[in-house]
Amino acid sequence: MTVIETHKIVKSLVPTVLVYKRRVYKISELDKKYYIKSYVVKTFKNKIYNLELDVPHPNCHPETKEFCLPVHLIGEDLNSKSSYLIESMLKTFNLDGCYFKPWNELRYIKN
Secondary structure, three states: OOOEEEEEEEEEEOOOEEEEOOEEEEEEEEOHHHOEEEEEEEEEOOEEEEEEEOOOOOOEOOOOOEEOOOOOOOOOEOOHHHHHHHHHHHOEEEOOOOOOOOHHHEEEEEO
């Protein structure tokens, strides 16, 4: 029997970092629809295999709501270190590899 565990993490996160053309910028203004109130991590035997959001994010599939996890994080234990990495990724809009670019819904400045 396969047991998939769902971990809903209720935490307010606001994306503050933008990566574009391999340069890092600070997000100074952002439409509130991108503010994260919670996220869901799915695990199998406490190993991360899926992350889902209920708000739009450039690195999250618009239909499935599945966030693009890097290969090195899939299969890792869900713990404080991996949670910190996940939250850092959620607070970053990586526009070098994304589903959409929300240019009209944010302002940014060079770091």
